[in-house]
Amino acid sequence: MSTQPELKDATLTLQDRIATLTLQRDDVRNALTGTQLIDDIVSSVEWVNRQSGVSVLIVTGEGKAFSAGGNVKEMRDKTGIFGGTLDEIQKQYRQGIQRIPLALYNAEVPTIAAVNGAAVGAGMDLACMCDMRIGSTRALFGETFINLGIIPGDGGAWFLQRLIGYQTAAELTFSGRLVEAEEAKALGILLRVVEPEELMPQALQLARTIAAKPPLAVRYTKRLMKLAQQKALPDFLQTCANFQAICHHTEDHHEAVDAFLAKREPSYKGK
Numbered sequence: 001m002s003t004q005p006e007l008k009d010a011t012l013t014l015q016d017r018i019a020t021l022t023l024q025r026d027d028v029r030n031a032l033t034g035t036q037l038i039d040d041i042v043s044s045v046e047w048v049n050r051q052s053g054v055s056v057l058i059v060t061g062e063g064k065a066f067s068a069g070g071n072v073k074e075m076r077d078k079t080g081i082f083g084g085t086l087d088e089i090q091k092q093y094r095q096g097i098q099r100i101p102l103a104l105y106n107a108e109v110p111t112i113a114a115v116n117g118a119a120v121g122a123g124m125d126l127a128c129m130c131d132m133r134i135g136s137t138r139a140l141f142g143e144t145f146i147n148l149g150i151i152p153g154d155g156g157a158w159f160l161q162r163l164i165g166y167q168t169a170a171e172l173t174f175s176g177r178l179v180e181a182e183e184a185k186a187l188g189i190l191l192r193v194v195e196p197e198e199l200m201p202q203a204l205q206l207a208r209t210i211a212a213k214p215p216l217a218v219r220y221t222k223r224l225m226k227l228a229q230q231k232a233l234p235d236f237l238q239t240c241a242n243f244q245a246i247c248h249h250t251e252d253h254h255e256a257v258d259a260f261l262a263k264r265e266p267s268y269k270g271k
Contacts, residue, residue: 005043008036017055017211026063034071045103055211060114069121101155104129114203115139125156147176214252215270
C-alpha cells in the first residue's frame with residue numbers, strides 16, 4: 001500500500017478496509033474555498049482509487065459543520081476563485097472546486113457522507129456527490145446559491161436532481177431554503193438520521209457491511225451503478241456480461257460460493 005497523501009486541512013485514516021476523510025477547518029465551518037480542502041479531498045479520493053486494500057470511503061466534518069461550501073467573505077472581497085475577469089473566474093472554478101465532483105464521480109469504491117452539521121451550498125453538493133448519506137439530527141441542508149445571486153457552480157444541479165428527482169431539486173434550488181435532517185430523510189437526501197453520538201458508529205457499521213464483501217466485486221459494482229446512469233440498456237447489459245465474466249474467474253467468487261455451501265464465514269483476498 002502506497003504512502004497516504006500529505007493533507008493540509010483534513011485527515012485521512014484507514015482501518016479494516018475503511019478510509020475516513022475528516023474535514024478539519026471548523027474555524028471556517030469547513031469551507032471548501034479559501035482552504036486546502038479541495039486539494040485534500042481530491043488527493044484522498046485519488047489515493048483510495050489506487051489502493052486495493054480500501055473498500056469504502058467515509059467523508060465527514062470536524063466541528064459544528066459538515067461544510068459551509070464557498071467562503072462568503074471571499075465572495076464579498078472578490079478574492080480566491082471569486083476574483084478576476086470572467087475568463088479567470090471560470091478557469092478558477094474548473095481548476096478548483098470542480099475537481100471535487102469529478103473526483104467523487106470517479107471514486108472506485110462506495111462513498112458515505114457522515115453529515116455532522118450544516119451542509120450548505122457546495123457543502124450540500126459535496127454530500128450529494130457521495131453514494132450514501134447518514135445525517136446527525138443536527139444536519140442542515142441548503143442549496144443556497146440563489147440566495148447569493150449565483151448558481152451551483154460546482155455541478156450540484158447535476159447531482160441533486162439525480163438523487164431526489166427534478167421537481168424536488170428544482171424547488172430546493174430555486175427557493176434556496178434550508179432543510180432539517182428529518183425532512184432531508186423524507187426527501188431522499190439522507191439514508192437515515194441518528195443522534196450526534198451515533199453518527200460515526202452508524203456510518204462505520206454501514207461501511208463495515210460493505211467492506212466485508214468481496215473487494216473486486218464491490219469495485220465492479222460501483223462502476224456498474226455509475227454506468228447505469230448514462231448507458232443505454234443494450235450497451236449496459238453488455239458491460240454487465242463483461243464484468244460478470246471477470247468476477248466468475250476471481251478467487252473471491254469461488255471462496256464466496258464455497259463458504260455459502262459450507263455455511264461458514266468467507267475469507268476474501270481481493271483476487
